[in-house]
Amino acid sequence: MPHKRHIQFRRPDGGLYAEELFSTKGFESVYSLIYHLRPPTATLDVRPWERPPIRFSPNDPLRNRHFKTPQVARDGEDAIESRAPLLGNDDVVLSIANAQRPMEYFYRNTGGDELLFIHSGAGILESQFGELAYRPHDYLVIPTGTTYRIVPASPTRMLVHEMTGTITLPRKYRNEFGQLEEHAPYYERDFRAPMLKPPVEAQGEYEVRVTSGGRHAIYVVQNHPCDVVGWDGYCYPYAFNLEEFAPITGKLHQPPPAHATFEAPGAAFCAFVPRMFDYHPLAIPVPYNHSSVDCDEVLYYVSGNFMSRRGVEEGSITLHSSGAPHGPQPGAVESSLGKTSTDEIAVMVDTFKPLLLAEAAIACEDPSYFRSWIEAPTA
Numbered sequence: 001m002p003h004k005r006h007i008q009f010r011r012p013d014g015g016l017y018a019e020e021l022f023s024t025k026g027f028e029s030v031y032s033l034i035y036h037l038r039p040p041t042a043t044l045d046v047r048p049w050e051r052p053p054i055r056f057s058p059n060d061p062l063r064n065r066h067f068k069t070p071q072v073a074r075d076g077e078d079a080i081e082s083r084a085p086l087l088g089n090d091d092v093v094l095s096i097a098n099a100q101r102p103m104e105y106f107y108r109n110t111g112g113d114e115l116l117f118i119h120s121g122a123g124i125l126e127s128q129f130g131e132l133a134y135r136p137h138d139y140l141v142i143p144t145g146t147t148y149r150i151v152p153a154s155p156t157r158m159l160v161h162e163m164t165g166t167i168t169l170p171r172k173y174r175n176e177f178g179q180l181e182e183h184a185p186y187y188e189r190d191f192r193a194p195m196l197k198p199p200v201e202a203q204g205e206y207e208v209r210v211t212s213g214g215r216h217a218i219y220v221v222q223n224h225p226c227d228v229v230g231w232d233g234y235c236y237p238y239a240f241n242l243e244e245f246a247p248i249t250g251k252l253h254q255p256p257p258a259h260a261t262f263e264a265p266g267a268a269f270c271a272f273v274p275r276m277f278d279y280h281p282l283a284i285p286v287p288y289n290h291s292s293v294d295c296d297e298v299l300y301y302v303s304g305n306f307m308s309r310r311g312v313e314e315g316s317i318t319l320h321s322s323g324a325p326h327g328p329q330p331g332a333v334e335s336s337l338g339k340t341s342t343d344e345i346a347v348m349v350d351t352f353k354p355l356l357l358a359e360a361a362i363a364c365e366d367p368s369y370f371r372s373w374i375e376a377p378t379a
């Protein structure tokens with residue numbers, strides 16, 4: 001790294017390294033400075049990238065729904081091609097993906113940040129910032145504009161959130177300087193940054209598939225995107241594993257905001273991880289009935305015994321719709337009494353605008369879910 005930004009910085013052969021400002025919200029929000037062997041601007045060709053538009057339909061009739069996403073399988077594909085959109089609105093598109101093989105190209109989403117939740121599998125997220133190894137139960141936060149590819153070491157099932165805004169840590173966890181406060185359920189040390197590798201010194205034809213709010217293109221660039229010799233700054237991909245999440249528990253039931261992980265415009269993220277239950281002698285461990293009147297709740301079930309939900313399995317998604325009451329299924333309250341801990345893992349995203357249903361969601365829906373709260377008639 002040169003000792004000062006924006007000055008001459010020379011390669012051993014006498015040429016100049018190419019400095020790139022990687023900035024967000026124009027020049028006004030978080031940014032990094034990246035030093036390439038050669039300019040990232042050398043574009044040989046731009047071709048159309050034919051991506052079928054996502055066909056959404058409203059949640060009509062408006063009801064609670066259950067999607068068995070393991071039935072959505074696209075075998076033999078990479079982390080981008082295997083994305084099957086399920087739910088979405090103006091703020092987020094939520095997909096399931098099963099990456100079976102490495103991406104043979106780079107991908108760049110300039111329409112917003114991406115949040116990948118790794119359900120199973122391990123591998124590497126490779127970007128101009130270096131290599132970020134991932135493992136089960138990692139969240140990968142990828143800033144908009146990052147040029148990346150996913151190289152699975154084992155088949156990787158992930159939940160993908162493509163946002164139109166910026167993903168941040170909740171404001172309530174941060175002090176006036178942005179540092180995580182003592183009461184937050186995680187600490188800076190719990191977040192992993194990419195490790196920069198030696199620069200790839202190669203020229204040729206490298207494919208970068210670019211997407212931005214419904215516009216797409218395939219760029220063929222001359223210089224390898226990972227020809228970076230150094231970078232610094234505040235904008236880069238990072239990982240957070242749910243194992244590091246220190247859940248806040250209480251004397252009585254803690255609502256989802258106590259389990260918040262991230263937030264983004266129009267969406268709030270939470271994680272439910274193995275934890276001790278409430279310690280009031282008469283506490284009810286499962287949630288009370290509630291009706292989230294102004295948001296849609298999406299819960300993705302990862303592993304464990306989902307005590308308050310009937311019929312859900314690993315990889316299930318429930319959509320509890322704005323205005324439709326939900327709560328523990330019959331018998332769940334009684335059977336939860338006296339339990340002291342849970343081993344469940346589930347992740348949630350609440351959206352403030354109504355979610356639309358994509359074709360793949362409709363195809364894997366359990367249509368009887370909205371009736372799952374009916375008590376069996378007593379003899």
Ligand SMILES: [Fe+2]
Nearest residue numbers: 290297320326
């Ligand atoms: Fe709920």
